[in-house]
Amino acid sequence: MKQVFNNIFExxxxxxxxxxxxxxxxxxKIEGRQYREWQATRSKLAAAIAKxxxxxxIGVDSTILYLGAAHxxxxxxxxxICEKGKIFAVEFAPRVARELVLVAEKRKNIFPxxxxxxxxxxxxxxxxxxxxxxxxxxxxxxxxxLVKNCDLFLKRNGLAMLAVKARSIDVxxxxxxxxxxxxxxxxxxxxxxxxxxxxxxxxxxxFFVCGKR
Amino acid sequence: MADRFIYSSCIGTFLFSESYxxxxxxxxxxxxxxxxxxxxxxxxxxxxxxxxxxxxKILFLGFKKEKITGVVFTSDIxxxxxxxxxxxxxxAKISEAIMKIAKSKVKDSVQSDELIIQAAxxxxxxxxxxxxxxxxxxxxxxxxxxxxxxxxxxxARFVKEVLQDSGKSEMGAEIAAEDEAEMKELAEEVxxxxxxxxxxxxxxxxxxxxxxxxxxxxxxxxxxxKMLESAGxxxxxxxxxxxxxxxxxxxxxxxxxxxxxxKKMPRFGILHEHKVIxxxxxxxxxxAARLLADRISIAARVDYFKGKFVGDRLLxxxxxxxx
Numbered sequence: 001m002k003q004v005f006n007n008i009f010e011x012x013x014x015x016x017x018x019x020x021x022x023x024x025x026x027x028x029k030i031e032g033r034q035y036r037e038w039q040a041t042r043s044k045l046a047a048a049i050a051k052x053x054x055x056x057x058i059g060v061d062s063t064i065l066y067l068g069a070a071h072x073x074x075x076x077x078x079x080x081i082c083e084k085g086k087i088f089a090v091e092f093a094p095r096v097a098r099e100l101v102l103v104a105e106k107r108k109n110i111f112p113x114x115x116x117x118x119x120x121x122x123x124x125x126x127x128x129x130x131x132x133x134x135x136x137x138x139x140x141x142x143x144x145x146l147v148k149n150c151d152l153f154l155k156r157n158g159l160a161m162l163a164v165k166a167r168s169i170d171v172x173x174x175x176x177x178x179x180x181x182x183x184x185x186x187x188x189x190x191x192x193x194x195x196x197x198x199x200x201x202x203x204x205x206x207f208f209v210c211g212k213r
Numbered sequence: 214m215a216d217r218f219i220y221s222s223c224i225g226t227f228l229f230s231e232s233y234x235x236x237x238x239x240x241x242x243x244x245x246x247x248x249x250x251x252x253x254x255x256x257x258x259x260x261x262x263x264x265x266x267x268x269x270k271i272l273f274l275g276f277k278k279e280k281i282t283g284v285v286f287t288s289d290i291x292x293x294x295x296x297x298x299x300x301x302x303x304x305a306k307i308s309e310a311i312m313k314i315a316k317s318k319v320k321d322s323v324q325s326d327e328l329i330i331q332a333a334x335x336x337x338x339x340x341x342x343x344x345x346x347x348x349x350x351x352x353x354x355x356x357x358x359x360x361x362x363x364x365x366x367x368x369a370r371f372v373k374e375v376l377q378d379s380g381k382s383e384m385g386a387e388i389a390a391e392d393e394a395e396m397k398e399l400a401e402e403v404x405x406x407x408x409x410x411x412x413x414x415x416x417x418x419x420x421x422x423x424x425x426x427x428x429x430x431x432x433x434x435x436x437x438x439k440m441l442e443s444a445g446x447x448x449x450x451x452x453x454x455x456x457x458x459x460x461x462x463x464x465x466x467x468x469x470x471x472x473x474x475x476k477k478m479p480r481f482g483i484l485h486e487h488k489v490i491x492x493x494x495x496x497x498x499x500x501a502a503r504l505l506a507d508r509i510s511i512a513a514r515v516d517y518f519k520g521k522f523v524g525d526r527l528l529x530x531x532x533x534x535x536x
Contacts, residue, residue, distance in 0.1 A: 101319060
């Protein structure tokens with residue numbers, strides 16, 4: 001078991017976090033400690049880490065604003081990574097948020113917010129100042145949403161992480177061109193620390209890690 | 214030189230001093246109704262009270278639709294950082310409030326058309342299950358009485374016959390009472406499924422009368438409910454163009470045609486089962502489908518926007534035009 005980041009481990013090409021399984025994953029027990037498999041095909045963040053991205057500094061007590069939490073797969077791993085921190089998980093669709101709430105009952109440091117990430121003012125009374133804003137939302141105006149939320153919630157020395165789904169921005173354009181456009185848009189407001197194309201684990205996806213300017 | 218400010222968290226509203234410490238607080242009496250107001254940018258009574266007690270001229274960390282004289286709005290991240298840090302002492306209360314708010318959102322999100330859609334899916338699945346088990350029963354009971362098994366094509370009648378049948382068959386094997394009892398148990402289950410299916414259709418009709426009476430009148434319960442299921446909700450069905458409504462259920466045939474892998478353009482999907490189309494002449498089916506889809510689309514829109522009942526007028530229009 002090799003440690004790649006704080007509380008993130010790697011073994012035989014697979015990623016693990018310490019803790020119990022929540023979505024019926026495989027677990028391993030090494031030297032008395034329980035580890036839980038984190039699949040790169042199910043999580044954009046895991047895929048980015050598996051592709052060697054730098055700068056994913058999730059501290060043990062970070063506060064994270066997670067936009068597009070869905071069922072809570074990736075948030076549950078982040079919850080184990082920053083075990084003493086807080087994750088404000090925003091998800092718009094009620095049917096899916098339902099699952100997220102059930103995960104939050106088990107992981108006490110996940111705080112579900114059923115709201116539209118396009119209207120951050122609508123959860124200004126719930127989400128708190130964050131060290132990291134993580135976004136995985138399949139919308140055309142993804143970058144605009146990220147900027148709006150970072151303006152309101154991201155601390156001055158914070159990190160922004162963006163998973164980009166090329167097909168959601170433009171179904172007909174070449175992904176490479178879309179990623180280049182996104183990079184340009186991000187550079188207007190952020191300092192890009194690192195980025196990766198997530199092939200082959202996630203088709204037509206890229207991942208950016210940025211710092212506030 | 215820092216300024217005092219007011220910030221509202223989900224548990225209450227707080228006044229922060231120049232040193233960014235909590236100097237005054239008012240907890241919300243009802244977290245859920247307070248949250249509803251806050252997310253819309255409306256003032257709560259507790260906030261107005263705190264603004265008054267702060268002396269009227271104060272900075273407010275957040276957003277409101279309505280301005281109050283003396284209140285200046287800010288979204289300074291430094292202030293939010295300070296507020297978040299100070300609020301840690303109320304972590305348990307905040308945690309509880311957030312869960313409560315999230316759960317109430319999920320609770321309130323269930324719409325009445327969702328009940329109809331779930332029932333429609335259930336009805337289709339009951340059909341499939343009854344059909345599959347009837348097939349099995351035919352094979353099984355066919356060992357005893359093959360004439361009966363291939364003689365009656367209607368599943369419901371066949372199953373009833375199995376339960377009554379004690380007749381002889383020249384081709385059928387001699388089956389002990391114990392073995393026959395097993396087959397009859399399966400037959401009983403199929404009967405139960407068919408009964409539930411019929412009940413479900415009646416239930417769907419009842420609910421649709423309430424939620425979408427126009428759609429019920431024009432399309433009927435079975436087709437109407439299947440269309441709702443296909444579109445996902447009454448709202449989505451109402452927003453679809455009539456041409457799409459016409460082809461709901463025939464998507465694979467349509468895209469096959471569009472990809473030039475087929476020479477035939479489909480003229481109808483789920484609508485195929487409607488009486489008007491089933492009874493129309495072959496060369497008039499396309500026109501009938503178009504007219505029907507148009508009226509269904511209108512019906513869905515009237516229902517979604519809660520208009521008057523125009524279902525019978527729409528039906529009459531269709532009948533006149535397809536005469």
